[in-house]
Amino acid sequence: MGSSPPELMALLALGPAFADNDLRATLSPHLESWRRNPRLATVVLNGLAKKRQPSMAAKVLDFMVESKVEVNAFHYNSAISACGKGGQWPLALSLFSSMPGSRVAPDAISFNAAISACEKGGQWQLALSLLNSMPEMRPMPDEISHNAAISACEKGNQWQHALAILSMMPHARLTPTIVSYNAAVSACEKGGQWPLALSLLSSMPGMSCIPDAISFSAAISACEKGGQWQIALRILSDMPERRATPNEFSYSATISACAKGGQWQHAISLLCGMPDMKAKPNQISFNSAISACEKAGQWQHALSLLIQMTALHAHPDHISFNAAISACSKGGQWKLALSLLSSMPEMAARPDEISYSAAITACERGGQWQLALNLLSTMPQMRALPNEISYTAAISACSKGGQWVEALRLLSIMPTMSATPNAISFTAAISACERASQWQFALRLLSTMAEMRVLYDEFSCSASISACAKGGQWQKAMHLLSTMPQMKVLPNEITFCAAMEALESGSQWLAALTLLEDMRAVGVDSILARSAAIATCSKASCWHEALQLGLEMRVTSEVDLGGSFGVLLMECEQRSLLSLELSTSRRLSDAARQGGLLLGLAAVFDFSAELRRGGGSSRNAIPRSLLEPLLVGVACSHVSTRSLPYHRELALLRHVLENAQTGNPAAVAEALDAFGRDLGSSGSWAKFAGGSKAEALLAAMRGGTPACHNNNNHNSATAGVLEIGTYCGNSALRLAASLPGVRVTTLELDPVLVAIARTLIAFAGLASSVDVWTGHSTRLIPRLANWLAQHHSSYFSAIFMDRWGTYYDEDLALLQEHKLLQETGGVLVADNVLTTAAASFLWNVARPSATFVSQVVAVSEVADSSQEDWVSVSVSISPTSGLQSCADLPLELAQLQAESEQLRQRIIVAGGFGAEVAKWEKPAFAQRAKTVLARAGIAPI
Structure with missing residues (x-):
C-alpha cells in the first residue's frame, strides 16, 4: 500500500475545527502540482472521504474552484462521497447541485453518491427523486443506483417503493444483485410484511441470486416482527443446507422471535447452541434470551444468563439489566430486582427510566410501597427522569399498601414533573381509593379525567364502580354503569362484575337478576357475575331465586366453587332440601368425571353424598360397598395430566386412605402429620x-x-x-x-x-x-x-x-x-x-x-x-x-x-x-x- 499524500496528512492534522486560512496555507504549495495532475486532488478528496471529513472535503473543493484549479467529476464525486459517509446529506446535495455551475456534468457515480448520501440520512423521497431524474440528465441508473434507492426506502419504512424499484430493474435490463434483494427483504421486515419477505427469499435462486446470511437474517427478523417463531426456527435450521452459515445476527433474530412467541426454552437452547455453529453469542443474543425469560417470568434463568454474559465477555448493558430486573419483578423477587439495579453502575450500565420503573414495579408487586417511593425520589439524582410508567407503578404500590393519600399526591404532582397522567395512572389512584373505601375521591378522580382530557376506559370505570361497591353506594355504582355508553366506554365482564359486587353489598337481589338479563342482552356471560348474583339472592333470603340461578351454573376449574356452589349447598342444607342438595353434589361429581375438576374428586363427592343421604352421623363404621369405590376413585387422581385446583388436598386424602386404618382417629392424625412433614421437605406449606x-x-x-x-x-x-x-x-x-x-x-x-x-x-x-x-x-x-x-x-x-x-x-x-x-x-x-x-x-x-x-x-x-x-x-x-x-x-x-x-x-x-x-x-x-x-x-x- 502506498503512503498517504503529505497534503492529506497535513489537512488531517488540522483537526475537525480547522480554520479556512489554515486550510488555504496548507494547500497553497500543492496547487501547482494539482493543476498539472488533477488526479492528485482526487486522491486527497478520496482520503478525506475515507476519514469521514465531509466539511473539509467541501472546503477543499471550494478552494480549488476559487484558485482556478481544474475541477472534474472525480473531484465532485469524492467530495459528495465524503459528505455521504460523514452523514452530511444536505452538503452532499449542495455539492451535487453546484456541479453544472462549475461546468461539470454529473455522471452515474455522482448520482449514486448523492442517492447514497440521502439513503444514509433517511431521505428516501430525495433518493427517489434523484433516481427518477437520472434519465433526464443522461446518465442511466445502474445496479448501484437502484440498490442505494432501495436501501433508502428500507430505512424510511417504505416497503412498497422498495419492491417497486426492485421490480423495475429487469425492465431496465439490470439484474438485481444480492444487495438489491437483501435491502428489499429488510424493507419488508421493517414494514411488518413477513409473507412478502419470505416470498422474496424464495424467489432469489430463480433470479440467479443465492441468498446469504444477511438475506436469511432479514427474513428471520421479518418473522420475528410478525410473531412467526416456528417459521423463524425453520429458516435458521435450513441455512446450512442452503450454504449459508448462521451468524450472530441470524441467531439473535431467531432468539428474539422465540422471546416474542413465549418460547423461552427454545431461546435458551438456541443461545447455548451458538458456539457449536461457530457463532459467538454477543450482547444482542443474550439480551434477546434474557427478554424471553423475562416475558415468561423465568427470573432464575434470566439471572443465570446475565452472569454468563460477563463470563463470555459479552458485556451486559442497560437493556440486559432492565430485562433481568423485570423478570425478577414478575417472579416476585423484589430484593433481587433492587440488587440488580444497584449493581448497574459497577458494570458500566447506567440505569435509565426503564430500569427504575421495573424496580418500582417489583416493589409494588412485593408490597414494598416505601421502597417504591424511595426509588422514585432517587431517579432525578441518577439522571433518570421519572415518566408516566414510573409514577403509575409508584401509585399502584401505594394503592396496594393502603396509602391512598400518598397515591393521590403522586398523581397530583405528575404534571409538574413533565409526566402527564394517563388512564392507567388514574385507574391506579382510583383503585387506591377503592381499597380505602374512599368512594367520593374515586368519583372525583373520574371527573378529573374528563377535565384533563384523559379518555375513560373499562378499567377506570370498573375501579370506580368497585369503590362505590365497597363504600356501600350501590345506587351510584349502577348510575355509573348506566352512563358508561355516554362516556364512549362499553361495559365488559369486569365492569359488570364490579356492578354485581355493588348489588351484592346492598343485597339488591332483584337488581342483580335484572343486571344478569342486561348482560345476556349484550352477549356477556360471566361466571363471576352469576356467582355474585347467587350470593346476593341468598343474602337477601331469596333462596328460591338463588337455587334457580344455580341450575344454570356450569362447573369448571375457573368457577369460584365457594362463592357459587358453596352458597347453593348452604341453602339446601339449611333448609333441609336433601334431594336438591344431592343433585347439586352430583353435578360437581359429574364435572370431575368430565374433566372440569380432578377426576378423583368424583369419588369424594359421591362418598360425601352417600353420607348425607344416610344422615351423616347415624353410623361410624363405613360399609365396604362405600369404601371400595372411594379408594379406587381417589387413586385415579394419580393419572391426572392436567393442572387443576385441589391437587394438594386430594393428595392429602389419598395419603390418609393409603396409610391409615379406617375407624382409627390416631392413625389418621399421624398420617396427616406425615403428609405435612413431606410437604415441608419439598418447600410447600401445610x-x-x-x-x-x-x-x-x-x-x-x-x-x-x-x-x-x-x-x-x-x-x-x-x-x-x-x-x-x-x-x-x-x-x-x-x-x-x-x-x-x-x-x-x-x-x-x-x-x-x-x-x-x-x-x-x-x-x-x-x-x-x-x-x-x-x-x-x-x-x-x-x-x-x-x-x-x-x-x-x-x-x-x-x-x-x-x-x-x-x-x-x-x-x-x-x-x-x-x-x-x-x-x-x-x-x-x-x-x-x-x-x-x-x-x-x-x-x-x-x-x-x-x-x-x-x-x-x-x-x-x-x-x-x-x-x-x-x-x-x-x-x-x-x-x-x-x-x-x-x-x-x-x-x-x-x-x-x-x-x-x-x-x-x-x-x-x-x-x-x-x-x-x-x-x-x-x-x-x-x-x-x-x-x-x-x-x-x-x-x-
Whole structure:
C-alpha cells in the first residue's frame, strides 16, 4: 500500500475545527502540482472521504474552484462521497447541485453518491427523486443506483417503493444483485410484511441470486416482527443446507422471535447452541434470551444468563439489566430486582427510566410501597427522569399498601414533573381509593379525567364502580354503569362484575337478576357475575331465586366453587332440601368425571353424598360397598395430566386412605402429620394445624372442657365446640377424638373441602361426632344462633378460629353479637396469629380492658419445625354486648394489620399458595410481626 499524500496528512492534522486560512496555507504549495495532475486532488478528496471529513472535503473543493484549479467529476464525486459517509446529506446535495455551475456534468457515480448520501440520512423521497431524474440528465441508473434507492426506502419504512424499484430493474435490463434483494427483504421486515419477505427469499435462486446470511437474517427478523417463531426456527435450521452459515445476527433474530412467541426454552437452547455453529453469542443474543425469560417470568434463568454474559465477555448493558430486573419483578423477587439495579453502575450500565420503573414495579408487586417511593425520589439524582410508567407503578404500590393519600399526591404532582397522567395512572389512584373505601375521591378522580382530557376506559370505570361497591353506594355504582355508553366506554365482564359486587353489598337481589338479563342482552356471560348474583339472592333470603340461578351454573376449574356452589349447598342444607342438595353434589361429581375438576374428586363427592343421604352421623363404621369405590376413585387422581385446583388436598386424602386404618382417629392424625412433614421437605406449606399446633389446640380445649348435653337447664346447655375454617377436617377430627361425647360443629365455604373433610372424618370413624356445615362464617353464624335455639342449646363452650388473622375481628364481632360463646369461661382459640399477624384481634382479646384472659402460645408449623407461629388462647371473663371499639388500636398494630391484609391478597392472586410470594417473605413477615406485637406487650409467656 502506498503512503498517504503529505497534503492529506497535513489537512488531517488540522483537526475537525480547522480554520479556512489554515486550510488555504496548507494547500497553497500543492496547487501547482494539482493543476498539472488533477488526479492528485482526487486522491486527497478520496482520503478525506475515507476519514469521514465531509466539511473539509467541501472546503477543499471550494478552494480549488476559487484558485482556478481544474475541477472534474472525480473531484465532485469524492467530495459528495465524503459528505455521504460523514452523514452530511444536505452538503452532499449542495455539492451535487453546484456541479453544472462549475461546468461539470454529473455522471452515474455522482448520482449514486448523492442517492447514497440521502439513503444514509433517511431521505428516501430525495433518493427517489434523484433516481427518477437520472434519465433526464443522461446518465442511466445502474445496479448501484437502484440498490442505494432501495436501501433508502428500507430505512424510511417504505416497503412498497422498495419492491417497486426492485421490480423495475429487469425492465431496465439490470439484474438485481444480492444487495438489491437483501435491502428489499429488510424493507419488508421493517414494514411488518413477513409473507412478502419470505416470498422474496424464495424467489432469489430463480433470479440467479443465492441468498446469504444477511438475506436469511432479514427474513428471520421479518418473522420475528410478525410473531412467526416456528417459521423463524425453520429458516435458521435450513441455512446450512442452503450454504449459508448462521451468524450472530441470524441467531439473535431467531432468539428474539422465540422471546416474542413465549418460547423461552427454545431461546435458551438456541443461545447455548451458538458456539457449536461457530457463532459467538454477543450482547444482542443474550439480551434477546434474557427478554424471553423475562416475558415468561423465568427470573432464575434470566439471572443465570446475565452472569454468563460477563463470563463470555459479552458485556451486559442497560437493556440486559432492565430485562433481568423485570423478570425478577414478575417472579416476585423484589430484593433481587433492587440488587440488580444497584449493581448497574459497577458494570458500566447506567440505569435509565426503564430500569427504575421495573424496580418500582417489583416493589409494588412485593408490597414494598416505601421502597417504591424511595426509588422514585432517587431517579432525578441518577439522571433518570421519572415518566408516566414510573409514577403509575409508584401509585399502584401505594394503592396496594393502603396509602391512598400518598397515591393521590403522586398523581397530583405528575404534571409538574413533565409526566402527564394517563388512564392507567388514574385507574391506579382510583383503585387506591377503592381499597380505602374512599368512594367520593374515586368519583372525583373520574371527573378529573374528563377535565384533563384523559379518555375513560373499562378499567377506570370498573375501579370506580368497585369503590362505590365497597363504600356501600350501590345506587351510584349502577348510575355509573348506566352512563358508561355516554362516556364512549362499553361495559365488559369486569365492569359488570364490579356492578354485581355493588348489588351484592346492598343485597339488591332483584337488581342483580335484572343486571344478569342486561348482560345476556349484550352477549356477556360471566361466571363471576352469576356467582355474585347467587350470593346476593341468598343474602337477601331469596333462596328460591338463588337455587334457580344455580341450575344454570356450569362447573369448571375457573368457577369460584365457594362463592357459587358453596352458597347453593348452604341453602339446601339449611333448609333441609336433601334431594336438591344431592343433585347439586352430583353435578360437581359429574364435572370431575368430565374433566372440569380432578377426576378423583368424583369419588369424594359421591362418598360425601352417600353420607348425607344416610344422615351423616347415624353410623361410624363405613360399609365396604362405600369404601371400595372411594379408594379406587381417589387413586385415579394419580393419572391426572392436567393442572387443576385441589391437587394438594386430594393428595392429602389419598395419603390418609393409603396409610391409615379406617375407624382409627390416631392413625389418621399421624398420617396427616406425615403428609405435612413431606410437604415441608419439598418447600410447600401445610394449611392445617398439626404437630405442636394440634397439641396446643387440644390442651386449650381440654383445659376448658365443654359440658355435655346432659344439663337439665336448656337455657344453659352447650352445643359443644365450634370451628370456623374446616379446610380438610384435620382439627375437627382431632377435637372430636380428644373430647369424647362433645359435639363438634365446623364451617367451610368450599364444597370440595367440605366433601374431603366429611370423607376424612367418616374414615376416622367420627362422623357421628362432627357436623360439617357448608357456607361462609358471616352467613352461618347468624343462622347458628337460630339453629341452637331450635335444638335447646344456647352457646358453644369453645370456639376454634382457623382462617387468615385479619378476618378474626369480623368473626368475633358476629359471635359476640349472637352470644354464641359461653359468656364466662368460654374458650376461644385462634390459629396463625403470628404468621398472619392478627394484630387487631390480639389487641382486642389481650389488652387490659378486654373481656378475655388471654395467653399466646408459641408453636411450630408441621411442615417446617423451624418456623414459629403462635396460637392465642382466650377465656371469657364477663358478658359483652359486642366487640368493643378498635379506635384505640395502636398505630403500629394498625399498620401491621394492613400489611397482613396486603400479603393475604398477594397470596390469593398467586393462586392460594403464594406462587409469587418469595419463600423468605412469610418468615420475614412473621419476624417483623413478632417484634411489633412484642412492643405492644403481646408475646408468648
